[in-house]
Each structure stands twice: as C-alpha cells, then as structure tokens.
Amino acid sequence: MNIPEKIYCRTFQAVLHTALPVLPYRKPKLLDSINEVPYLFRKKDIDRVLLITDPSIRKLGITRPLEDMLEKSGITCMVYDKTVANPTSNNVEAARQLFLKYHCQAIIGFGGGSSIDCAKATGARIAKPRQKLSHMKGILKVHKKLPLLVAIPTTAGTGSEATLAAVIVDSETRHKYPINDFPLIPHYAVLDPEVTRSLPPHVTATTGMDALTHAIEAYIGHSTTAETRADATEAVRLIFANLDRACRNGDDMKARRNMLHAAYLAGSAFSKSYVGYVHAVAHSLGGKYNVPHGLANAVLLPHVLEAYGEAAHEKLAELAIAAGLVSRAESAKDGAEAMIHAIQEMKLRLDIPDVIPEIQEKDIPALARIAAKEANPLYPVPVLMNASQLEQFYYDVMEVSA
Numbered sequence: 417m418n419i420p421e422k423i424y425c426r427t428f429q430a431v432l433h434t435a436l437p438v439l440p441y442r443k444p445k446l447l448d449s450i451n452e453v454p455y456l457f458r459k460k461d462i463d464r465v466l467l468i469t470d471p472s473i474r475k476l477g478i479t480r481p482l483e484d485m486l487e488k489s490g491i492t493c494m495v496y497d498k499t500v501a502n503p504t505s506n507n508v509e510a511a512r513q514l515f516l517k518y519h520c521q522a523i524i525g526f527g528g529g530s531s532i533d534c535a536k537a538t539g540a541r542i543a544k545p546r547q548k549l550s551h552m553k554g555i556l557k558v559h560k561k562l563p564l565l566v567a568i569p570t571t572a573g574t575g576s577e578a579t580l581a582a583v584i585v586d587s588e589t590r591h592k593y594p595i596n597d598f599p600l601i602p603h604y605a606v607l608d609p610e611v612t613r614s615l616p617p618h619v620t621a622t623t624g625m626d627a628l629t630h631a632i633e634a635y636i637g638h639s640t641t642a643e644t645r646a647d648a649t650e651a652v653r654l655i656f657a658n659l660d661r662a663c664r665n666g667d668d669m670k671a672r673r674n675m676l677h678a679a680y681l682a683g684s685a686f687s688k689s690y691v692g693y694v695h696a697v698a699h700s701l702g703g704k705y706n707v708p709h710g711l712a713n714a715v716l717l718p719h720v721l722e723a724y725g726e727a728a729h730e731k732l733a734e735l736a737i738a739a740g741l742v743s744r745a746e747s748a749k750d751g752a753e754a755m756i757h758a759i760q761e762m763k764l765r766l767d768i769p770d771v772i773p774e775i776q777e778k779d780i781p782a783l784a785r786i787a788a789k790e791a792n793p794l795y796p797v798p799v800l801m802n803a804s805q806l807e808q809f810y811y812d813v814m815e816v817s818a
Contacts, residue, residue: 417792417802425793425800426638433639433796440598441688444567444578444605446680450482453566453606454489457522462564464492466520468511468535469527470499473570478611479526482568494518499527502702502709503534505549506587511538515563522564525602526611528623529574529583529709532567536582536600539565543599550586550593555794558597567602570611572662572675573623573710575630575683577605585703592703594790601687607680609672617663619710621766624659624675626710627651628759629717630682634689636724636731638796641688648685649738654678656739656758663766693801694720696791697809700783705774714768718759719812721752727798728752773815780810 417425447453457465465486469479474497486493496511511534515523525535539562540552552558567577576582580601585592615623631651634644655678661671697720698712721728726749733751736742741754763770781803788803 417800417805421792421802422800428793429639429796436639436641436688441580442598442601443684444602447604447606449608450568450606450611451485453482453524453568454485454491456566456604457486457491458489460564462521463490464518464520465494465522465524466511466515466518466538467493467495467524467526468499468538469495469497469531471497473497473527473531476614478570478614482526492518494520499531499534501530502583502585502592502706503530503537504585504587507534508537508541508549508584511535512541515542520563522566523562524566524568525576526568526570528569528571529576532569532574532576532602533582533584535565535567536562536576536602537584537595539563540582540595540597540600549584549595552595552597553593555596558595558599560599562599565602566604566606568606568608568611569676569679571615571619571623572612572672572679573626575627575679575686577602578680578683579687581687583699583709590703591786592699594699605680607673607676609669609676612672612676613666613669615666617666618767620663620666621659621768622708622710622714623679624655624662625714625717625763625766625768627675627679627682628655628659629694629713630686630691631655631678632717632721632732632735633692633694634682634685635735636728636798637689637692638798639689644685644689647681648689649735651678651682651685652735653738653740654681656741659762660765690795692720692795692797693787693791693806693809696787696795697783697806699790700786701772701775703786704779704783705772707772707774711768712772714763715770715772715813716809718756718763719809721756721759723808724798732756770813771815772813775810775814777814780807780814783810
C-alpha cells in the first residue's frame, strides 16, 4: 500500500476512534433462558412475532420449546426456517414478506450468526421498505428504528447477538457485504446454554474459533477502548479455558455457558473496535464459495497474525498472558509466538483443517480486491495491506494439487 493510501486509511480510522465516545453504542439486555422470552413479549403487549431460523435448527426441534411456550402464552409465532449458511438477500425478502403478511410486531433471530444476521437485515428492510438491502451496505445506512429484535444464539461464536453488523450475500451477484448501523444491535440477547447442547463438536470448534478471531482482531487493532480491551481479554481467557471442554463433552453446560459469554464479549468488543483482514478474506470466501465463516476464520487466523509481524507482538503477548500461555517475564516476541502456536495447536486438537479446498487460483485476484474494499479504510489493522498483498493469504490456505 502506498503512502497516500496509508494516510487516508489511518486518518479515516482516527476520526472514527475519536468519535467513539459520542456514538450511540449500546449493549443488548441479557436474558439467561428462553423461558423469559414469552414474559418479555407479554410485558410489551406483543402478541404476533416472526421467528427466523434455519432448516437444521428447526428439524432438530431446538426451536420447539420456545414455540410451545409462546403458544401457551397466547402469542402467535410465525416461523421462517429457510435461512442458509451465508444468508442471502432472498432469505431476507422472504422473511420480510412473512412478517408483513401476518402483521408481526417483533422478530426473533434463533440460531447461529446466519439466522441472527438474517433477522437483523429483515428488520432493516421493514424499517426502510423503499430501500434495497444492497443500498444499506457499509456504515450508518439504516438509521431507522427496527421492530423489537431478540437474538437467541445457538452457537457460541459469531457474537451477532451483540453487534451492529449483519453480513448478507447478494443472491444475484454472490457478493458478500456487511451492513453496519446502531439500530441493528438486538434489543435483547438470550444466552441459554441449553439451546447449544446438541451442537456437533466440529461446529462447536469452528464457531468457538470465530469468537476467538473476533476477540483477537478487536484487541490488536488501533481503535480499542478500555472497555473493548477488557471484553476481548476476558473472551480470550474464557475460550482457552472452555472451548476444548465444550467440544469434548457437549453436555458440559458450564463450558457451554462460558463459551456463550465469551462469544458475547467478543462481539461487544469488535462492535466498537472492528475486526481485520482475517474477516475480510473470510467474507470473500463465504460469498464466493459458501465456506462457513467460522471455518474460514479458523484456517486463516494464524497466517494473518504471522503476517502482521512485530506490529502485533505486544498485544498478542498480552493476550497470551491472559490465556495463561506465558508469564509476564517473556518477551513480546515470545509471547506473540506462543499465542500463534497455541492457536495452531488448538486447530489440530479440534480437527480444523489447514486448507480451504474450494479456493480456485484464477479467482484469487478478484477475491483479494473484494477483501481489500471491505477492509480499507474501515478496519484499523496493525499493518495496512492492499489487494495484491492480501492475495498471499488465499495462496497460504489454498489446497495444492500433488
């Protein structure tokens, strides 16, 4: 990246960082159990709601207890259960039509980040019926109050229940883009470990690594605050202490609850402090090949951290201390290396691969341009990179034919 481009990016990031104290960030109100949701709606005189989820969650019956409780409470619950792994603009429009047809008053996003992001984007389209979803991409393009939004995460990873972002794939172009605005922050988040109990080990692992990526990228960037540093540090500590346990024993409710809390904290941290090139590259892979976001993040994370080099050593070392990997006596370089090595070892233990076989070499320049456009100038990364520099990360994780 040339010097004028670097100056522009850093100036843009500095202005946003300066504005943090006056921007209308908020955290959702937390509920500990889905049992509290019907009472919440009754209290607010809401009797018709739209529940947005995905086919697997619905088929497994995970939404059934809440649906039954709502019915017993006299609350009509319409269900949209066609959300795909990387939610599309078509998903959003179908959900919006259901909301309008049945005169719903609130939205529940029930599932992983895909379902919650679909719920957020649906709320945005309801709030702005005359504006296409693609016109809301970027920063502060919604600026309208959404219907009451309740997020119920079934994976401990995306942190979408705490963030102002929704990531959507355009159904026609397959371009994956984020929508970022304060009204997208859910009004309530339900952190109930029981709804994560049936999550398979592989999904538990990759979504947990997604949360770790959120926490690390938020912490090592240039736009942190005391609050986001504290949230990210605690998230990293909780993930290193609980992710292996949750993967080994899905019935370990203490580990499940701790992972939900970690994902929420990491989501809160990156809402203010943003993410980095891991996410930008991962989003391009999700849009082009439908690679699950948590998996892409997990595969890419150590490569990007290595590439940041000395610029990230001090902060990575601080996180390594928080995770109990090194003592304060270690050098910043040794602490950073310990953190990257621990991530690689965690991937190995959790059977997360080192490559993403879907990547085609011919696609890499276009994918890198998409990633660079997303990240620059918004993401306050330790080291700025342009599209040609980002290409290396695709090669790093591309499957090489024998």
